[in-house]
Amino acid sequence: MRVLFVNCCIRGQESRTLRLCRAAIQQMEETLEGVTVEELVLDQEEILPLNSQRLAQRHELEEKGQFDHPMFRYGRQFAEADMILVGAPYWEYQFPALLRCYLEQISVGGLTFVYTEDGRPKGLCKASKLFYITTAGGPILDRNCGFDYIKTLCGNMLGFTDMDYVAAECLDVWGVDVEAKLREAEEVLRGKIKSWR
């Protein structure tokens, strides 16, 4: 079982989101058989948004089916994983733009999805399960735009059928017991992962 951990925890070792992701990985290793985790630290990658030049190059390569080009390395890695774990802090009701750029990189026609004859996208990824972890300074309420977007993209286009998330909220609210909030979220995510047995 190859888990791809897409690490968008930009504050590195300081990140509370990363702490939850590490707890999730530990629980996955305890719960699931033969787990190997491949970690992609987005902050250490050269991930750029598509501009006119990069889009034109990508179209040309897509048309020729040249998916062995380095430009598609993230898409290939994503398509080949058995499960995806995404960790990203809650920024501007969503997640850091770096993760959006990554999602742009992995959404490649002919590699991670294809359009069927009726114009609908069909996923080509091996994985069907995605687990999303975030932490927020305030309450998320019904404005979980980051996870909602991932669910729309991965569910409608990339073929994922099983997507769930865990969040620790209000971590920057004055007087909140941050440690207690993180432990509570760790309990929730451990419980969810144990249920995958």
Ligand SMILES: Cc1cc2nc3c(=O)[nH]c(=O)nc-3n(C[C@H](O)[C@H](O)[C@H](O)COP(=O)(O)O)c2cc1C
């Ligand atoms: C650029 C930026 C944008 C943020 N936007 C929000 C926001 O819209 N809503 C919110 O509740 N917290 C927001 N926060 C606070 C973070 O969600 C919170 O501190 C989170 O726990 C950070 O995760 P980390 O410890 O993994 O870096 C923002 C923080 C930063 C740095």
